[in-house]
Each structure stands twice: as structure tokens, then as C-alpha cells.
Amino acid sequence: MKYHVLVVEDERSISDYVKKELTFEDYQVTAAFDGEEALELFEKAQPAIDVVLLDWMIPKLDGLTVLRRMKKIQPNTPIIFLTARDYIGDKVAGLDAGADDYITKPFEIEELLARLRLIFRKWSTVRTTVYAVEHLKVDTSAHTAWVSGESVNLTQREFALLTYFLEHQGVAISRADILDDVWGMDFDGQENTVDAYVRYLRSKIDLDDEPSLIETVRGVGYRLRSDTFGS
Structure with a gap:
């Protein structure tokens, strides 16, 4: 398996060095040079980002803000x-x-590689959570979803929203609460x-001529239908 690493670093020389070394070690690497770009890439990346290497002092949005927002989008993604x-x-x-780890500059690449191996060893032992909802199946640890047995591509934000509904099955949730809990x-x-x-999700997970899995609760917000749950 080739892990996908997002390197968020505004100093090009450091970014290029880390990318070169990680690519040599058979990682897939995407680079971002400011906080806004990092969040956009994190949310839209296909395949999903497996780990983020994040500098603190970056333009537009600082690293701490980026960290908090990324954890709202996909809380299980390790961030160093x-x-x-x-x-x-x-x-x-x-x-x-x-943050899952903290490495100070200057650093040796061997230490960074060791920390990454440790992160992925811990990650591989995390219990898999799989939800089955009628024709929909979601594996939260593998960050995958299937509709009627066919894989469906969701953005990080869409996946985070869907996971949030699955974790609150049958509960009517206001739009304000969804924004706070999923967006931050x-x-x-x-x-x-x-x-x-919700429209994006419905277009990807619902079947034609079938009721939507995500119900609109008039005057409140939305809920995932509780009568749909299998296991």
C-alpha cells in the first residue's frame, strides 16, 4: 500500500527535500504552501490523505488553525x-x-521516517468501524464507501458529514450543530x-426512485433514517 502524505510547508527548499525523500521511500506526496491551500487539498484529495506533515508558521491560516479544521473534516487522519x-x-x-506527534526543526529525515512508521503501525491496529445502511456500506477506518457494492468517491468533507450522520443515527440534528461539529x-x-x-451526499449515496437515506426534519435540520440500519 502506498501511503498518501500531505506536506504543508511554505519554505520551498524544505518542502522539496521532504517530498524527494518521502517519494524515494515510496510514499505518494502532495505539497501545500499555505493554510488555505492545505485545507482545500486535504478535503478534495483522491485518494484520501493518510497523514499530514504540518508546519506551524505558514501563510493565510496558521498551522494550529489548520490542524483544528482538518480534525473536524477527518478526525482520524494523523497529523504531525x-x-x-x-x-x-x-x-x-x-x-x-x-496533533499526533511533534517534531522540531532542524530534524533528521531518518527520525521523520521512523515517526511515520510508528504512526502507521498504530493506525493499522485501530479497530475498524463498518456501518451498513440498506444499500450503503461505510468503513470509517479505511475511509471507503460503497453503494450497492460499487465504490463511491466522497470528498473528505462529504465523508466526515456522512460519518457524523452515521454516528448519530436516527437523531435530528440542526444545521448549526452540524456546522459546529463537522466544520468547526x-x-x-x-x-x-x-x-x-447534503445535496452532494444524496446524489452519491441514494438510489433512484428510493427515499433518501438522509431525511429533512422540517424546522430542525437533518437525520439519517433510523429504520434503515442493518449492522
């Missing part, structure tokens, strides 16, 4: 800070915000963003 900020308070803040409380978009993504 790779930064010159070596103050213990920064390390604590990064780890408390959800610092997201400054409108509630109709939820409506748009």
Missing part, C-alpha cells in the same frame, strides 16, 4: 507538526489541539453550506 517552534508551551498546545466553531460560512453538502 514539523516546526521550528520548540517552546514547550507550543508543543503542549499542538498536542492538546489534536471557527467556520464563518452560512448554514446553507450544510444544505449544499
Whole structure:
């Protein structure tokens, strides 16, 4: 299996060096040079990102903000800070915000490779969670979904939203709560963003001439139909 790594680093020389070394080790590598680009690539990447190497001091959105938003999009994706900020308070803040590891610059590539191997060893032992909903099957650890046995491509955000519905099966959830829990409380978009993504999901997971798996609850928001659950 070739793991997909997103390197978020605004210093081109460091980014190019890390990309070259990881590619040599048979990783698939995508590079981003600012926080906004990183979030866009993270959400739209196909195949999905398996691990993120994240600098703290990057343009547009700082690394801590990017970390928090990525964890809202896909909480199970490992994120490693790779930064010159070596103050213990920064390390604590990064780890408390959800970072899976913290490496300070300058670093040796052998250490980075060892940390990646450790991350993937831990990841491979995580219990797989599989949901079956009528014609839909979702494996959250493998980040895959099937409709009537056929694989369906979902963006990171779509997958995070679908997983959120699966984790709250049968519960009516307001648009505001969905925005807070899936997009993050610092997201400054409108509630109709939820409506748009529900439409995207329905177009990918529903069958023609069949009721939608995601119900609209008038005056509230949405819920995944509780009568659909198999295992």
C-alpha cells in the first residue's frame, strides 16, 4: 500500500527535500504552501490523505488553525507538526489541539521516517468501524464507501458529514450543530453550506426512485433514517 502524505510547508527548499525523500521511500506526496491551500487539498484529495506533515508558521491560516479544521473534516487522519517552534508551551498546545506527534526543526529525515512508521503501525491496529445502511456500506477506518457494492468517491468533507450522520443515527440534528461539529466553531460560512453538502451526499449515496437515506426534519435540520440500519 502506498501511503498518501500531505506536506504543508511554505519554505520551498524544505518542502522539496521532504517530498524527494518521502517519494524515494515510496510514499505518494502532495505539497501545500499555505493554510488555505492545505485545507482545500486535504478535503478534495483522491485518494484520501493518510497523514499530514504540518508546519506551524505558514501563510493565510496558521498551522494550529489548520490542524483544528482538518480534525473536524477527518478526525482520524494523523497529523504531525514539523516546526521550528520548540517552546514547550507550543508543543503542549499542538498536542492538546489534536496533533499526533511533534517534531522540531532542524530534524533528521531518518527520525521523520521512523515517526511515520510508528504512526502507521498504530493506525493499522485501530479497530475498524463498518456501518451498513440498506444499500450503503461505510468503513470509517479505511475511509471507503460503497453503494450497492460499487465504490463511491466522497470528498473528505462529504465523508466526515456522512460519518457524523452515521454516528448519530436516527437523531435530528440542526444545521448549526452540524456546522459546529463537522466544520468547526471557527467556520464563518452560512448554514446553507450544510444544505449544499447534503445535496452532494444524496446524489452519491441514494438510489433512484428510493427515499433518501438522509431525511429533512422540517424546522430542525437533518437525520439519517433510523429504520434503515442493518449492522
